[in-house]
Amino acid sequence: MPTITADGRSIEVDAGTRLVLAIEALGIDIGHRCGGKARCTTCRVAVEAGAPATYTRAEFLKLQGAGLLAPEGAAEPVRLSCQVLVEGDMTMRVLKTKQTEGWPDTGPEVGADLVPEVERFDRATLEAEVAAG
Numbered sequence: 001m002p003t004i005t006a007d008g009r010s011i012e013v014d015a016g017t018r019l020v021l022a023i024e025a026l027g028i029d030i031g032h033r034c035g036g037k038a039r040c041t042t043c044r045v046a047v048e049a050g051a052p053a054t055y056t057r058a059e060f061l062k063l064q065g066a067g068l069l070a071p072e073g074a075a076e077p078v079r080l081s082c083q084v085l086v087e088g089d090m091t092m093r094v095l096k097t098k099q100t101e102g103w104p105d106t107g108p109e110v111g112a113d114l115v116p117e118v119e120r121f122d123r124a125t126l127e128a129e130v131a132a133g
């Protein structure tokens, strides 16, 4: 089983687990203010190791639109944890929590399945889509 390490805490989870849920299982109050729909970016993490090579279209477009899309090969790419399915070991820093942001709660409950879409693409495919308009 893959090991997820966030802010120095580690847990083993099943492959295919939504990353935001793995982080919550660590007892970290990570934000998910849109309920895991790739709209708010409050579930963002800086991935120190093990960043997956694929993105949902929604994650890619949201990161790009928000100016959060790291250059290819960046040391700690920002990813939206609600849009990442755990494939292997990952290590990260959580960037927004209930405590750091002063929210009354972390946000609406996030389900087990990726939304708004489950399909994932490599970066070159999505960059080509954007370039083509």
Ligand code: FES
Pocket: 031, 032, 033, 034, 035, 036, 037, 038, 039, 040, 041, 042, 043, 044, 080, 081, 082, 083
């Ligand atoms: S973008 Fe809102 S929870 Fe992930």
